[in-house]
Amino acid sequence: MLSPKEQYRIITKGVQTLVNEEELMQKLQKSYDNNKPLIIKLGLDPSAPDIHIGHAVVIRKIKQMQDLGHQVVIIIGDFTGKIGDPTGKSKGRVALSDEQVRANAKTYCDQIFKILDRDKTQVRFNSEWLAKMTFEDVIRLASTTTVARMLERDDFQNRYAKQVPIGIHEFFYPLMQARDSVELEADIELGGTDQTFNILMGRMLQKSVGQEQQIAMFMPILEGLDGVEKMSKSLGNYIGVNEPAEVMFKKVMEVPDSLIIKYYELCTDEHPDTIDAIKAQLAAGANPRDIKYGLAKVITSLYHSEEEVQKAISFYDAAFSKKAIPDDIPELTIAEGATIGSVALSFVEMKFVPSKSEFIRMLKQGGVQLNGEKIGFAEIDKALADGDVLKIGKKNFVKFIK
Amino acid sequence: MLSPKEQYRIITKGVQTLVNEEELMQKLQKSYDNNKPLIIKLGLDPSAPDIHIGHAVVIRKIKQMQDLGHQVVIIIGDFTGKIGDPTGKSKGRVALSDEQVRANAKTYCDQIFKILDRDKTQVRFNSEWLAKMTFEDVIRLASTTTVARMLERDDFQNRYAKQVPIGIHEFFYPLMQARDSVELEADIELGGTDQTFNILMGRMLQKSVGQEQQIAMFMPILEGLDGVEKMSKSLGNYIGVNEPAEVMFKKVMEVPDSLIIKYYELCTDEHPDTIDAIKAQLAAGANPRDIKYGLAKVITSLYHSEEEVQKAISFYDAAFSKKAIPDDIPELTIAEGATIGSVALSFVEMKFVPSKSEFIRMLKQGGVQLNGEKIGFAEIDKALADGDVLKIGKKNFVKFIK
Numbered sequence: 144m145l146s147p148k149e150q151y152r153i154i155t156k157g158v159q160t161l162v163n164e165e166e167l168m169q170k171l172q173k174s175y176d177n178n179k180p181l182i183i184k185l186g187l188d189p190s191a192p193d194i195h196i197g198h199a200v201v202i203r204k205i206k207q208m209q210d211l212g213h214q215v216v217i218i219i220g221d222f223t224g225k226i227g228d229p230t231g232k233s234k235g236r237v238a239l240s241d242e243q244v245r246a247n248a249k250t251y252c253d254q255i256f257k258i259l260d261r262d263k264t265q266v267r268f269n270s271e272w273l274a275k276m277t278f279e280d281v282i283r284l285a286s287t288t289t290v291a292r293m294l295e296r297d298d299f300q301n302r303y304a305k306q307v308p309i310g311i312h313e314f315f316y317p318l319m320q321a322r323d324s325v326e327l328e329a330d331i332e333l334g335g336t337d338q339t340f341n342i343l344m345g346r347m348l349q350k351s352v353g354q355e356q357q358i359a360m361f362m363p364i365l366e367g368l369d370g371v372e373k374m375s376k377s378l379g380n381y382i383g384v385n386e387p388a389e390v391m392f393k394k395v396m397e398v399p400d401s402l403i404i405k406y407y408e409l410c411t412d413e414h415p416d417t418i419d420a421i422k423a424q425l426a427a428g429a430n431p432r433d434i435k436y437g438l439a440k441v442i443t444s445l446y447h448s449e450e451e452v453q454k455a456i457s458f459y460d461a462a463f464s465k466k467a468i469p470d471d472i473p474e475l476t477i478a479e480g481a482t483i484g485s486v487a488l489s490f491v492e493m494k495f496v497p498s499k500s501e502f503i504r505m506l507k508q509g510g511v512q513l514n515g516e517k518i519g520f521a522e523i524d525k526a527l528a529d530g531d532v533l534k535i536g537k538k539n540f541v542k543f544i545k
Numbered sequence: 546m547l548s549p550k551e552q553y554r555i556i557t558k559g560v561q562t563l564v565n566e567e568e569l570m571q572k573l574q575k576s577y578d579n580n581k582p583l584i585i586k587l588g589l590d591p592s593a594p595d596i597h598i599g600h601a602v603v604i605r606k607i608k609q610m611q612d613l614g615h616q617v618v619i620i621i622g623d624f625t626g627k628i629g630d631p632t633g634k635s636k637g638r639v640a641l642s643d644e645q646v647r648a649n650a651k652t653y654c655d656q657i658f659k660i661l662d663r664d665k666t667q668v669r670f671n672s673e674w675l676a677k678m679t680f681e682d683v684i685r686l687a688s689t690t691t692v693a694r695m696l697e698r699d700d701f702q703n704r705y706a707k708q709v710p711i712g713i714h715e716f717f718y719p720l721m722q723a724r725d726s727v728e729l730e731a732d733i734e735l736g737g738t739d740q741t742f743n744i745l746m747g748r749m750l751q752k753s754v755g756q757e758q759q760i761a762m763f764m765p766i767l768e769g770l771d772g773v774e775k776m777s778k779s780l781g782n783y784i785g786v787n788e789p790a791e792v793m794f795k796k797v798m799e800v801p802d803s804l805i806i807k808y809y810e811l812c813t814d815e816h817p818d819t820i821d822a823i824k825a826q827l828a829a830g831a832n833p834r835d836i837k838y839g840l841a842k843v844i845t846s847l848y849h850s851e852e853e854v855q856k857a858i859s860f861y862d863a864a865f866s867k868k869a870i871p872d873d874i875p876e877l878t879i880a881e882g883a884t885i886g887s888v889a890l891s892f893v894e895m896k897f898v899p900s901k902s903e904f905i906r907m908l909k910q911g912g913v914q915l916n917g918e919k920i921g922f923a924e925i926d927k928a929l930a931d932g933d934v935l936k937i938g939k940k941n942f943v944k945f946i947k
């Protein structure tokens with residue numbers, strides 16, 4: 144087992160908020176002294192079965208703690224899933240059958256176990272304890288918090304202010320999640336920052352029953368390939384954990400340079416020392432493309448075999464690198480001072496594009512590469528040099544000769 | 546069975562608010578047509594075991610419906626009683642043992658059955674259905690209403706505004722009461738005006754499960770003997786249903802004249818026609834004291850045997866009426882213009898009081914009667930007439946002779 148200090152460094156890498164540092168250090172020390180693993184809780188809602196590396200941020204963090212020897216427990220929120228929202232107003236809370244819940248949970252777990260070690264992970268369904276609760280138990284649970292406290296939660300606050308109805312039963316979803324923590328005697332619970340209220344409620348409930356309070360650990364939101372929006376399937380800016388190695392490798396290469404370090408921190412299990420070294424290289428002027436190449440290799444390796452990764456790299460090199468220019472490509476003799484714009488009509492003659500305006504559209508949309516690098520509309524007036532190779536669309540190449 | 550119209554007249558006598566008239570008329574018609582009694586619900590909190598005729602207002606109303614042939618069901622809120630308030634903050638909600646709840650319920654019922662017909666009354670404990678509810682059932686129950694709706698209740702609204710904590714579990718007390726109405730398929734629920742929110746919640750819940758909605762019937766608050774404050778044990782302005790006939794009779798005689806009709810409406814089962822006749826007598830100038838004498842007889846008869854009532858009347862007449870002056874009482878010759886104050890020292894000489902100031906204290910506190918009528922300090926300078934009889938304390942009489 145690593146020393147508590149070393150563990151602390153790995154555990155807190157990339158974490159956005161921690162409640163709180165001191166308690167975490169104490170728990171790690173105690174765990175180390177007694178040789179007793181901490182209980183790490185992650186609650187999953189079985190309604191969204193497909194995960195991408197944005198979702199995986201918390202799972203990777205958990206994996207790092209698993210590798211440090213701690214006990215990971217995945218809670219499948221099947222009780223909530225089976226009840227759904229009796230008012231039928233909340234889309235995410237349609238009542239699911241037992242079979243649906245189990246099926247969703249299986250799909251989910253199959254993906255999670257691409258990251259976590261299946262043999263070292265406990266999976267529990269919260270209906271195990273929640274379904275047994277009587278009205279009296281529920282009253283006791285409800286009595287641990289107040290209406291005012293509940294209405295502090297952002298979404299409740301907004302809805303209450305805007306007079307959008309909040310069903311009384313909705314107050315129970317945070318309480319159920321908190322009850323799960325008590326059942327597990329969880330030491331650490333992880334979530335995205337949108338889980339702040341619910342995870343802190345777990346601390347509250349543990350305290351009220353005399354348990355040691357869990358550490359609340361919140362991971363930042365991961366921006367997608369556009370570098371701006373939260374990674375999401377519907378925005379198309381995501382990298383799915385189930386995507387083939389070639390797709391994954393290529394997508395990582397599209398990550399904006401400004402996010403390289405964040406992706407290293409949140410989407411890989413690299414040691415903080417390694418990440419520090421990479422920061423130093425970038426600061427010293429290393430080509431971000433080269434660093435990203437390494438990142439793509441690391442991330443792809445997390446989800447694919449070495450063989451698949453090698454194939455993905457070869458594929459990428461062939462399709463997207465300078466070397467990938469075929470030997471026998473058409474040549475075009477140009478005058479001194481010729482620009483991409485000034486020779487564009489030739490591409491129509493060569494049947495590469497149906498019209499100049501179509502070429503410009505492709506240029507704007509990133510479908511044109513100069514010497515293996517994607518270029519945009521800003522480069523339309525760039526002077527061409529002898530030997531420059533332009534790639535238009537997926538397979539049309541032209542070499543300029545002066 | 547009386548016609549629905551006649552029943553309606555009796556049922557609505559003295560009622561403060563009815564939700565709503567039209568539905569009540571429909572229910573009475575349907576009950577009459579199908580020869581099927583209505584289910585009349587009264588919920589009782591077993592925490593306050595001693596009842597006075599202020600509490601009895603709703604029970605008398607129920608008794609009138611029982612006499613009309615409807616089915617009365619008393620719900621003992623033992624489930625709530627046994628849970629209490631888990632936060633321990635609400636005084637009225639201390640968790641009671643099974644034995645305590647049963648014992649309180651028995652005391653309560655013994656008093657209720659001084660009014661209701663024991664054989665025609667169903668008594669049910671709501672733990673019968675509430676204790677069986679699972680977390681899932683509770684969620685469904687909670688989903689029938691909203692936080693905003695709940696916070697409309699006066700006491701919640703005030704506490705929320707003043708930032709006095711409201712436990713989430715407190716939202717369940719109205720819901721439990723509503724659930725009781727669903728269990729009973731209640732047609733009418735009665736309560737004081739302080740029960741408005743809870744009883745209307747019963748209507749809401751019945752509607753949400755597809756039942757016909759109960760009629761909500763609210764009885765006014767009965768002022769006590771002071772004519773101002775709500776009748777209450779702690780204020781000492783009450784008439785207990787367990788009090789001896791003499792005490793009860795005497796206390797009714799102390800009711801302010803302005804409340805005679807209200808007491809007739811709320812504390813007796815007299816027919817509306819009878820009450821109309823009494824109103825007419827009063828309007829025609831009848832002595833309110835005589836009317837009250839009749840009221841005292843009616844009310845005392847509701848809780849005591851004819852023999853006891855006769856004894857109480859004799860006792861009252863002997864102690865509080867003019868006739869009650871014994872034959873052989875000391876006489877005191879007084880000068881023309883003598884007042885109670887001017888002859889007061891004689892009462893000290895006669896050993897009726899230890900001092901004049903003590904006599905004045907008794908006068909101020911209502912311990913002195915002139916010709917059988919209580920007098921106060923304002924009458925200290927009243928000129929005495931030949932033959933006037935003064936009663937000082939409980940047994941000392943003096944007759945003035947000029």
